[in-house]
Amino acid sequence: MAALRLGDTAPNFTAKTTEGEIMFHEWLGDKWGVLFSHPADFTPVCTTELGMVSKLKDEFDKRNVKVIGLSVDPLDSHMKWINDINETQNTIMNFPMIADDNRYVSSLYDMIHPNADNSFTVRSVFVVGPDKKIKLTLTYPASTGRDFFEILRAIDSLQLTSNYSVATPVNWKDGDDCIIVNSISNEEAVKKFPKGFKEVKPYLRVTPQPNK
Ligand code: BEZ
Numbered sequence: 637m638a639a640l641r642l643g644d645t646a647p648n649f650t651a652k653t654t655e656g657e658i659m660f661h662e663w664l665g666d667k668w669g670v671l672f673s674h675p676a677d678f679t680p681v682c683t684t685e686l687g688m689v690s691k692l693k694d695e696f697d698k699r700n701v702k703v704i705g706l707s708v709d710p711l712d713s714h715m716k717w718i719n720d721i722n723e724t725q726n727t728i729m730n731f732p733m734i735a736d737d738n739r740y741v742s743s744l745y746d747m748i749h750p751n752a753d754n755s756f757t758v759r760s761v762f763v764v765g766p767d768k769k770i771k772l773t774l775t776y777p778a779s780t781g782r783d784f785f786e787i788l789r790a791i792d793s794l795q796l797t798s799n800y801s802v803a804t805p806v807n808w809k810d811g812d813d814c815i816i817v818n819s820i821s822n823e824e825a826v827k828k829f830p831k832g833f834k835e836v837k838p839y840l841r842v843t844p845q846p847n848k
Pocket of ligand 1: 675680682683778779
């Protein structure tokens, strides 16, 4: 199966999770989603990642985002591991983890990269919009823990583009100026961006962040 690309519909699936069986699209409802895989249960980097995602629950909620993890270990293993995550990361796991022991979802999303490891998933991230389209993907190797603050930052950018027709420049942080997308004419920009904009070049127009 060809790899999933930005703009593709996130494949739907039914899966066992630590919070019961879900149908992915139904579970997402009209919210944004983050589906992320981690290589295996009872491993150190994954333990820290899952603890951090739990701690960031309010930040995902604020952005109308539902989060779901996945590994190819079975449900009873996930359930036991959650006790360790809670204990060592000082949290209470508050989002579901898919038990993909038949590798259905990981195959559907191409999360197993045999030249990296034949048995475990790599660290994949799929950000899915309310239209169920894939908006962003990331692939990290097992040995590199992800920066979930970066994932939140990228979601802020995606949501600004979706709601206000702006893009975000290099190293953008919440509150910084944004870039008006090129499909908006100057005439439209005058109406759409009441705080004004600066035309540095005809293709580079900068405006204060619209929702601040
Ligand atoms: C980890 O989460 O620590 C890990 C998992 C698989 C391979 C290497 C590290």
